[in-house]
Amino acid sequence: MTFGDNTARIEIWSDIACPWCYIGKRRFAAALSEFEHRDRVSVTWRSYQLAPDTPTGLRRPEIDALVEMKGMPADQVRQMFAHVAHVAAQDGLDIDFATVIAANTFDAHRLLHLAGERRDALLEALFRAHFVEGEVVDDRDTLVRIAASAGLDPETVRAGLDGDAAADAVRADLLEARTLGVTGVPFFVANRAVAVSGAQPKDVFLALLQRAVDDVDAAETAAADVTGAAGDGCAV
Structure with a gap:
């Protein structure tokens, strides 16, 4: 890949309705805050929908929606929720699945595309609204x-x-995810070359960030070597 500058590009596919995306965002942010070359990292959030067929405005409890969608017993879903909430709490997130309402996230993703430089703050607010505050x-x-x-x-x-603002942008992200073979989120891609899936520990994200910057540096060095060798060619 050819880079126009020395910026490492991280793209993150996620869904507001995914608790592991919320956890992954918190862990990635912790890694980025510690990364010594964070000023060289560009982060772009991409849209993904785990349940695109979820009816809009139905206002069903998440547990009921998952029991129907996954065909799992309610007690098993509650145990799964308890495990995720426990993991989230270790990262400082107070997820309350008892209040979570199943929602179609397409409009929320449109809104994120409209948010400009406020996108990260809005995503954080949407996660909190959905998983902590029980908002629809x-x-x-x-x-x-x-x-x-x-x-x-x-x-x-x-x-x-x-x-219909930003609807095409959301669809483009969803199509790109299919092209890349994304089947679950969160999904982190560095320079369209290296990918990490899931809410990984902070150290994994630090390694991804370092690899992203190293790859950019290697590409720049290779380009400089080619430019330096150009003096042996013919010129008019």
């Missing part, structure tokens, strides 16, 4: 309120959601 994140009034809390202009957000 496929309700547009709720999305406008969450966006405003993250520093976005509410009228601009509402106008975007009332139209």
Whole structure:
């Protein structure tokens, strides 16, 4: 891959309805904050939908939705929730599955594409709204309120959601995920060359960041070597 500068590019496919994405975001942020070359890292959040067929506005408890979708006994789902909540708590996240409402996340992903430089803050707010506060994140009034809390202009957000703004951008992310073979999230890709799947420990993300920067440096060195060798060619 050819790079125009010395920036390492990290793309992260995630879904607001994925608790492991919330945990993975927290762990990746911890790694990035410690990484000595963090000023050379560009992070882009990409859209993914684990359950794109979830009806909008149904307001079903997440446990009921998963029992139906996965065909699992309710007690087994509760045990799974308890395990995830325990892991999340170790990373400082207070997930309350008893209040989580199943939602179609397409509009939330559209909103993230409209958020510009506030995208990371908005994603954090959406995760918290869904997993901690029991908000309905496929309700547009709720999305406008969450966006405003993250520093976005509410009228601009509402106008975007009332139209078809950023829908193509979300679909492009979903298509790219299929092209890359993404079957689960979170999914972290460095320079479109190296990938890490899942809410990995911080040290794994630190290694990914170092590999990303090292690969950029190696590509720049190779390009410089080619330029330096060009003096043996013919010129007019």
